[in-house]
Amino acid sequence: MLDYSKSFIEKQFPVAKLSKESYRERKAGRSQTLTGLGKWWGRKPLILVRAALFGALLPVSDDMKKDKEIFLKILTMDKDGFHNRHAQKVTNILSDEEFDQLDYNGLLDVSCRPEEISGPDEKAWEEINAHLETNAHNLQELAQQLGIKRFGHIPRVGDCFAGGGSNVFEPARMGCDVYGSDLNPLAGVLTWADLNILSCSEDEQKELVKFQEEVFDAVCAKIDSLGVEENEDGHFAKYYLYCNETRCPECGYMVPTFPSLVISQKQKLVVDFEENPALMNFNMHLVQKN
């Protein structure tokens, strides 16, 4: 008997496994799904958002163990799910025996992320549907059917502090209706890009890249014509470094304040000072040490 007055997440949540999956997603660096669209500190891992979404949609039964098994199956964090994630990642497939010897970290090492496969396979859907009394064959249908059972409509997910957009993107990818806003216009643009650029066809993406290149070239041409970007040797600035200065109460000089004089350890770049008595301050130069 399924109880929709409660959610799976109110009863249990496999925190340890999800922490490992989230960590693994974070460590994927630039191959994370949203990272390429723009840098945003602290984007929530998509697997965590997916888990929270299904955790909130899933009803509870009188068999907590089975509820958890089904939850993990939906997220392809069960044994069969890992087999599929493993098959997607490598050509050299491990035997069942080798697979059984791996702990969760070991499984993650040889498998791709849940979002890199399309979801549970047909056999898993049979078990999921039998337990949840649904008729789904993909994650979007499941989210929508659970939403209709619980709320009478497709789930609506909103984040009014959307930041990098994970809470908006992942539910949209799972077939929910989504709403997002943010005070910071950059967050707004990123969340818009998550939804609209990643859902574009390849042709539309090519069109967009072409448009970006045209804008980039036009802006560069305009700046070049102003003659403000290059110095007399034709170098143009990639980075601007600055520091605050404070007046010395004893000698009256403006003194730069730095946490460190090292700019780049790798390139052995440090800041050097040259006294400028006329202006009672210091000129700063970047020097490469041998």
Ligand SMILES: C[S@@+](CC[C@H](N)C(=O)[O-])C[C@H]1O[C@@H](n2cnc3c(N)ncnc32)[C@H](O)[C@@H]1O
């Ligand atoms: C921690 S981030 C958001 C993280 C995001 N909700 C998530 O879970 O991944 C907090 C966001 O709240 C936004 N924010 C702060 N004050 C706000 C306000 N009054 N209205 C809308 N957004 C606001 C910030 O710009 C920032 O992007």
